[in-house]
Amino acid sequence: MTVRSPNVRKLTWSKPAVLGSRQSPEREAYPYDTERARRPLGLLTKTPYNYHMDRFKIVDGVYVYFVTFTIIDWLPVFINPEPTQILMDSMRYCVREKGLRINAYVIMPNHLHMIVFDRMFDNTRLQQALADLRKYTGRRLADYVDDNLPETLAKVIHRNDLADRDRQIWQPSWHAEGLLSEHCWKEKLDYIHQNPVRKGYVRLPEHWRYSSAGYWLKQEVGDVPVVPIQSEENEEECHGYW
DSSP: OOOOBTTBSOOBOOSOOOOSSSOOOOOOSSOOOHHHHTTTOOOSBSSOOOTTSOTTSOOTTBOOEEEEEEBGGGOOGGGSHHHHHHHHHHHHHHHHHSOEEEEEEEEETTEEEEEEEETTOOHHHHHHHHHHHHHHHHHHHHHHHHHHSOHHHHGGGBOSSOSSOSBOOBOSOOOOEEOOSHHHHHHHHHHHHHHHHHTTSOSSGGGOSSBSHHHHHHOOOOSSOOOOSOOOOSHHHHHHHO
């Protein structure tokens, strides 16, 4: 299965990448609508992938990524609605204004997982959108922490060793893992949606509000726009998409 992009005529699934030293067994964690999930999924590489490169970077030729934003010192910032709303509002803004597309996500008390791509598979714009998301939410969430968390916790975000700011809300890396096969994509999709279940917060993935599980399992419209993986080649298609 293929998908077209202005600069990439054919993007096809490559062989599964080795994402770690141990290979997880292929499994069906719970019943996705696989027809919907495959619409259209063949995309990820136009050139052979260098398996020796840093797998935590956005690189040319790979267009869909699993990323993680983690609060510094794992502070449980997202246990209240207000900071969670700050994050979701910024995610929606980046979708609307910066070409970001979110294929799956989950917001946990101290971190965010997403599967993301750019609407035209433009990795430069994708990287900028993610950087802007982190920068804006970093300022807003730091204000929230200072105003609402106990001083003993709030002092964690204050730093003297930063050149451009005196507060840090996100850990430095976003661990961008390129998804090079349908198996890798499905593995990360399961991992994202099962996260609240593994932690014991809910019994079923779709019961966690701040997640795309409802979209994938029940075709529900959630707080953040979620879309299948596909290129949008013109404004008419983009408008029809929403």
